[in-house]
Amino acid sequence: MTLVIRGGEVVDATGRRRADVVVDDGRVVAVGTDLRGDVELDAGGCMVAPGLVDLHTHLRQPGREEAETVETGSRAAALGGFTAVVAMPNTEPAIDDATVVREVQHLGRLALCDVEVAAAITIGRAGERLAPMAEMAALGVRLFTDDGTGVQDARLMRRALEYGGGLGVTLAQHCEDAALASAGHMNEGEWSSRLGIAGQPAEAEELMVMRDIALARLTGARVHFQHLSTAGSVAMVRAARAAGLAVTAEATPHHFTLTDECCASFDPVFKVNPPLRTGADVIAVKAGLADGALNAIATDHAPHAPHLKEQPFDQAPPGMLGLETALALALTELDLPIEALLALLSWQPAAIAGIDDRHGGPIEVGREANLCVIDPAATWVVDPDRLASRARNTPYAGRKLTGRVRHTLLRGEPVVIDGEALR
Numbered sequence: 001m002t003l004v005i006r007g008g009e010v011v012d013a014t015g016r017r018r019a020d021v022v023v024d025d026g027r028v029v030a031v032g033t034d035l036r037g038d039v040e041l042d043a044g045g046c047m048v049a050p051g052l053v054d055l056h057t058h059l060r061q062p063g064r065e066e067a068e069t070v071e072t073g074s075r076a077a078a079l080g081g082f083t084a085v086v087a088m089p090n091t092e093p094a095i096d097d098a099t100v101v102r103e104v105q106h107l108g109r110l111a112l113c114d115v116e117v118a119a120a121i122t123i124g125r126a127g128e129r130l131a132p133m134a135e136m137a138a139l140g141v142r143l144f145t146d147d148g149t150g151v152q153d154a155r156l157m158r159r160a161l162e163y164g165g166g167l168g169v170t171l172a173q174h175c176e177d178a179a180l181a182s183a184g185h186m187n188e189g190e191w192s193s194r195l196g197i198a199g200q201p202a203e204a205e206e207l208m209v210m211r212d213i214a215l216a217r218l219t220g221a222r223v224h225f226q227h228l229s230t231a232g233s234v235a236m237v238r239a240a241r242a243a244g245l246a247v248t249a250e251a252t253p254h255h256f257t258l259t260d261e262c263c264a265s266f267d268p269v270f271k272v273n274p275p276l277r278t279g280a281d282v283i284a285v286k287a288g289l290a291d292g293a294l295n296a297i298a299t300d301h302a303p304h305a306p307h308l309k310e311q312p313f314d315q316a317p318p319g320m321l322g323l324e325t326a327l328a329l330a331l332t333e334l335d336l337p338i339e340a341l342l343a344l345l346s347w348q349p350a351a352i353a354g355i356d357d358r359h360g361g362p363i364e365v366g367r368e369a370n371l372c373v374i375d376p377a378a379t380w381v382v383d384p385d386r387l388a389s390r391a392r393n394t395p396y397a398g399r400k401l402t403g404r405v406r407h408t409l410l411r412g413e414p415v416v417i418d419g420e421a422l423r
């Protein structure tokens with residue numbers, strides 16, 4: 001049975017054109033005008049794009065299923081236009097050996113998007129001994145990170161880069177000098193002083209960015225910087241890339257839409273790590289996304305159960321939901337052409353994740369049909385109770401956004417139609 005996506009404008013890395021897209025048996029079989037199929041999906045007024053790819057998703061399985069599961073998180077992803085997410089390894093137990101990798105991959109087979117497993121760099125993410133990266137790479141793991149913490153020991157990180165470089169995988173870093181950041185619950189600055197909440201300075205992030213740029217130079221290995229949040233970090237990565245180093249970096253929607261002033265509410269929904277920074281940092285992150293210093297928008301979707309998140313600010317865990325609002329925030333808040341936004345949300349992260357043979361387009365005959373159809377003019381108001389995630393900790397409750405996913409197709413199968421998940 002063939003399916004046709006009709007009446008939209010196809011947007012991919014090769015450009016934009018009015019075209020219908022026909023899908024059969026999981027693949028694109030025709031792209032052109034006035035095409036027909038057995039089933040028709042309306043794309044009038046919409047962009048037909050390669051599915052989005054999130055480099056940074058916490059799916060919480062195994063171990064924290066009260067906050068999210070692979071199933072609920074992948075449903076949120078599909079509704080947000082994502083056809084692939086990279087699942088972070090700070091689960092319980094951590095994804096640090098082949099058994100846990102296989103378990104998450106197995107859960108991912110029934111998911112509403114492809115679930116790519118990221119594994120820990122060190123055993124238990126404890127920063128002391130290297131995890132068995134080769135046996136996990138052999139199972140298809142392409143990205144390693146201790147996310148939630150950074151690898152503190154420079155010598156160990158050097159070894160990880162040498163080892164990972166030989167395996168052809170990418171090491172991703174949560175940049176945070178633990179000693180300098182410790183006991184800080186928000187950005188250190190004017191607002192932390194006014195509110196009397198202990199802060200962590202921008203330099204806690206920047207020191208590790210600086211160190212890992214040096215280690216990328218020393219080892220020749222690829223480094224990917226996760227959720228960069230400060231003007232200094234963006235400037236260092238821009239300079240490192242200009243110098244030809246193999247570094248890439250992502251930024252989250254919350255770091256280009258919210259500032260540390262939000263913490264004045266004392267609402268822990270605004271607690272996140274790295275913390276919300278200043279208005280000047282937001283401007284720098286946006287500039288980095290616009291000029292190529294930063295390569296990807298990644299959600300850092302971090303669900304937390306209400307009984308944990310709704311505690312006093314200094315006791316609540318850091319993290320915010322992101323999958324269902326990322327695209328609309330980018331469309332609403334970034335003054336970039338749609339091709340540039342989709343580069344940041346789809347084909348560039350697909351390349352960093354090493355899945356660009358299947359995700360991120362281009363939309364042409366023979367490619368796997370991992371697609372999303374975006375209505376750029378649709379407006380909606382974020383309602384935490386209507387999100388598909390099992391958790392509710394979105395900082396955007398009540399915010400009016402422009403741009404919504406109409407349909408999502410995973411390997412040719414519609415998983416979202418007219419903004420509703422099919423399973």
Ligand code: DOR
Pocket residue numbers: 058090147148149174271272273274300302303317318319320
């Ligand atoms: O805010 C955050 N939450 N930052 C992280 O690095 C980890 C994440 C989580 O797992 O909740």
